[in-house]
Amino acid sequence: MLALFIVISLGAAFLISLFGRKSKVFCDITCNISTFALFLLSLNSLFVVRQYSTVVYKIGGWIPPLGICLVLDGFSAFMLVTLNLVSFLIAIYSINYMEKYTDKYKFYSLFMLMVAGMNGVILTGDIFNLFVFLEIASVASYALVAFGVEAEELEASFKYAVIGVISSSFILLGIGLLYAYTSTLNMADISLTIAQKGFSSVILFVSVLFMAGFGIKSALVPFHAWLPDAHPSAPASISAMLSGVLIKVLGIYSLMRIFFNIFGVTEVMLTILTALGAISLLVGVFLAIGQWDLKRLLAYHSISQIGYVVLSIGLGTPLGILGGLFHLFNHSIFKSLLFLNSGAVEYATDNRDLKKMGGLKEKMPVTSNTSWIASMSISGIPPFNGFWSKLIIILACVQADRIGLAFIAVIGSILTLASFMKVQKFAFLGKLNTTLDKIKEVPVSMRLSMIIFAAICLFGGLLLIPHLMEYFLKPAVNVLVSGTEYAFTVLGG
Amino acid sequence: MSVYFLCLVLFSIGLYCVLRKRNIIKIIIGIAIMEYAINLFFILIAYRWQGRAPIMAQGREILGMVDPIPQALILTSIVIGLSVLALLVGIALRIFDKYNTFDITKIKRLKG
Amino acid sequence: MIKNDKKEVGMTLIVKTITRLTVGLILLFGIYIVLHGHISPGGGFAGGLIIALSFIHLMLAFGREAALKRLSEAKAAILESVGALLFLIIAVLGFTGGYFFLNFINKGKPFNLFSAGIIPLCNIAIAIKVGVGLFSIFIVLVILQEDRKE
Numbered sequence: 009m010l011a012l013f014i015v016i017s018l019g020a021a022f023l024i025s026l027f028g029r030k031s032k033v034f035c036d037i038t039c040n041i042s043t044f045a046l047f048l049l050s051l052n053s054l055f056v057v058r059q060y061s062t063v064v065y066k067i068g069g070w071i072p073p074l075g076i077c078l079v080l081d082g083f084s085a086f087m088l089v090t091l092n093l094v095s096f097l098i099a100i101y102s103i104n105y106m107e108k109y110t111d112k113y114k115f116y117s118l119f120m121l122m123v124a125g126m127n128g129v130i131l132t133g134d135i136f137n138l139f140v141f142l143e144i145a146s147v148a149s150y151a152l153v154a155f156g157v158e159a160e161e162l163e164a165s166f167k168y169a170v171i172g173v174i175s176s177s178f179i180l181l182g183i184g185l186l187y188a189y190t191s192t193l194n195m196a197d198i199s200l201t202i203a204q205k206g207f208s209s210v211i212l213f214v215s216v217l218f219m220a221g222f223g224i225k226s227a228l229v230p231f232h233a234w235l236p237d238a239h240p241s242a243p244a245s246i247s248a249m250l251s252g253v254l255i256k257v258l259g260i261y262s263l264m265r266i267f268f269n270i271f272g273v274t275e276v277m278l279t280i281l282t283a284l285g286a287i288s289l290l291v292g293v294f295l296a297i298g299q300w301d302l303k304r305l306l307a308y309h310s311i312s313q314i315g316y317v318v319l320s321i322g323l324g325t326p327l328g329i330l331g332g333l334f335h336l337f338n339h340s341i342f343k344s345l346l347f348l349n350s351g352a353v354e355y356a357t358d359n360r361d362l363k364k365m366g367g368l369k370e371k372m373p374v375t376s377n378t379s380w381i382a383s384m385s386i387s388g389i390p391p392f393n394g395f396w397s398k399l400i401i402i403l404a405c406v407q408a409d410r411i412g413l414a415f416i417a418v419i420g421s422i423l424t425l426a427s428f429m430k431v432q433k434f435a436f437l438g439k440l441n442t443t444l445d446k447i448k449e450v451p452v453s454m455r456l457s458m459i460i461f462a463a464i465c466l467f468g469g470l471l472l473i474p475h476l477m478e479y480f481l482k483p484a485v486n487v488l489v490s491g492t493e494y495a496f497t498v499l500g501g
Numbered sequence: 502m503s504v505y506f507l508c509l510v511l512f513s514i515g516l517y518c519v520l521r522k523r524n525i526i527k528i529i530i531g532i533a534i535m536e537y538a539i540n541l542f543f544i545l546i547a548y549r550w551q552g553r554a555p556i557m558a559q560g561r562e563i564l565g566m567v568d569p570i571p572q573a574l575i576l577t578s579i580v581i582g583l584s585v586l587a588l589l590v591g592i593a594l595r596i597f598d599k600y601n602t603f604d605i606t607k608i609k610r611l612k613g
Numbered sequence: 614m615i616k617n618d619k620k621e622v623g624m625t626l627i628v629k630t631i632t633r634l635t636v637g638l639i640l641l642f643g644i645y646i647v648l649h650g651h652i653s654p655g656g657g658f659a660g661g662l663i664i665a666l667s668f669i670h671l672m673l674a675f676g677r678e679a680a681l682k683r684l685s686e687a688k689a690a691i692l693e694s695v696g697a698l699l700f701l702i703i704a705v706l707g708f709t710g711g712y713f714f715l716n717f718i719n720k721g722k723p724f725n726l727f728s729a730g731i732i733p734l735c736n737i738a739i740a741i742k743v744g745v746g747l748f749s750i751f752i753v754l755v756i757l758q759e760d761r762k763e
Contacts, residue, residue, distance in 0.1 A: 015701065069715050147588065173585055
């Protein structure tokens with residue numbers, strides 16, 4: 009069953025590139041049906057995890073340390089649901105939004121390739137396989153950033169591609185050293201071998217390489233330079249995909265899987281993670297406040313919110329991990345929604361500069377209301393989902409006796425609120441700009457997807473109800489808390 | 502041991518080329534050098550003293566072979582490198598269309 | 614390249630003659646490498662590369678039209694997807710035995726041409742994908758270049 013995640017998405021990508029040239033409707037239908045199927049499958053995987061806790065799928069019938077295996081545990085199921093929910097809603101949004109670009113089938117084909125890559129990264133239990141899927145997703149995203157082939161987009165894409173290739177090289181070098189040290193590529197087996205051989209300086213060097221490589225992929229602050237260029241330049245649905253899930257799956261997920269489950273987390277690594285998180289949180293939000301380009305502002309906020317996630321997971325306590333993962337889910341929802349809103353504004357007014365907007369609330373009620381919900385959610389106002397996750401993060405900081413970090417988190421939240429007040433004031437409230445008299449609300453598929461996102465924002469806090477948490481968040485937290493026991497559950501099962 | 506070190510030197514040369522050079526084409530060449538350094542490193546990991554190529558042939562025993570897994574991995578990473586390189590060259594050509602230069606200090610419309 | 618009055622495309626007579634003699638052999642060698650991928654060094658990727666190189670060779674020697682007449686851009690794009698889909702279908706057929714990518718065909722005797730189950734089929738699919746893919750990368754870059762000259 010697990011292989012279906014990869015089969016469906018890859019199959020859809022190739023089918024679209026084969027037949028999509030002729031009819032646009034075919035592309036729309038294939039992409040939406042396949043992402044919907046993936047979403048249903050990922051929901052199903054939650055129940056599977058509840059029942060069996062860990063499922064190991066042997067590709068080609070080869071037993072794990074020899075062959076490649078796919079592993080589904082709580083953490084993977086959590087990430088799968090996040091990824092496939094967001095990609096399904098974005099596929100709906102793209103039906104109308106991508107009309108303004110030519111070659112829609114190429115877009116869908118690359119989009120499905122990216123989804124396939126990310127599904128593969130989440131599911132795989134083999135470290136080189138992880139690298140291959142990571143490259144599939146990143147190469148597709150380089151191409152998608154340049155999709156508009158305008159000057160800025162090409163420039164951003166080139167920058168993104170060069171930095172991305174450097175990070176992939178670091179990761180590949182790390183994998184090579186790891187293979188030389190442990191003579192195996194299966195992640196569970198690597199973990200066992202390291203536990204037997206003991207900690208050595210090779211592992212330290214590999215950790216540094218992985219930290220740099222995956223740090224670049226997840227745009228933590230010293231490595232963030234590509235993100236504010238790449239995310240705004242892409243088409244809005246791709247910006248939502250990049251900010252919403254790509255940096256989390258390629259960056260955070262792989263980082264956590266490797267550091268928590270394979271190497272076994274140490275105090276030093278946790279300190280580094282919290283420090284990186286705190287720096288990203290503050291730097292991202294400070295840079296965001298001064299921006300006038302709507303999408304660029306949102307891109308800087310992605311850096312800052314990723315900082316929250318890493319800071320919270322870096323605390324290492326169960327509550328901290330819970331807060332971090334919940335914020336990861338929430339961030340992918342509201343940041344995708346904000347990018348879709350910015351896409352809707354751009355679609356209607358052909359403009360991203362906040363200074364030239366104003367009073368859009370009269371003309372575009374759906375866009376402005378959903379963006380209001382998302383803004384409140386990202387700045388942590390109750391009762392939206394962002395509030396609950398930030399509350400848990402701050403509580404976790406206090407519980408771990410790190411008052412300074414809690415203080416940083418609160419400051420970040422206040423500054424986020426300030427910058428989103430600015431967005432609301434200049435873009436949606438106030439008097440209608442005279443040049444914008446003729447704009448209309450966006451088409452139906454875009455509205456539908458934004459409304460669903462907003463509804464999830466509104467009711468996301470309900471996921472903390474104990475009964476629902478047992479299904480969604482608790483298994484994921486357990487996987488990270490149990491650490492290197494991952495090896496025994498994979499190889500034993 | 503020194504061969505591994507030389508690999509790292511080659512990798513550093515590529516990294517230096519990517520970070521320091523201003524011409525887009527030279528940056529792409531730097532990326533290629535980095536990839537080759539890593540590929541070389543993998544092959545060297547696999548090598549054992551006086552090993553022979555890991556090919557199964559009729560009537561020969563499986564003895565004294567070098568490790569075949571890194572070689573298989575390298576084939577994959579070469580394919581990935583090829584696709585990335587092709588994409589980068591394509592983007593570079595398009596950039597030349599728009600800006601009429603390969604100098605990255607002159608290609609900076611994105612700021613902030 | 615010297616432009617003479619006769620509006621001749623491609624390279625000189627020497628190159629053209631040599632190409633005419635060798636290009637078929639290169640193509641055949643590529644196919645040989647693909648088909649013997651499971652019993653000797655080589656395989657789908659290497660063989661596909663050689664097949665693509667034979668077409669690129671043709672293009673360099675005789676100009677764009679000669680190569681595109683044999684394998685046009687649209688056909689290349691279709692073949693590329695077909696190759697990838699073939700590979701996926703072979704992998705999915707493994708579900709008949711219970712596992713994704715299961716080698717479900719009889720393995721046969723080692724070192725025979727018809728052995729190793731699905732591996733030769735996979736090699737052929739990869740060769741189509743890689744060969745056509747590389748050729749279309751080359752075409753795209755050339756077209757980009759020529760568009761700019763105009």
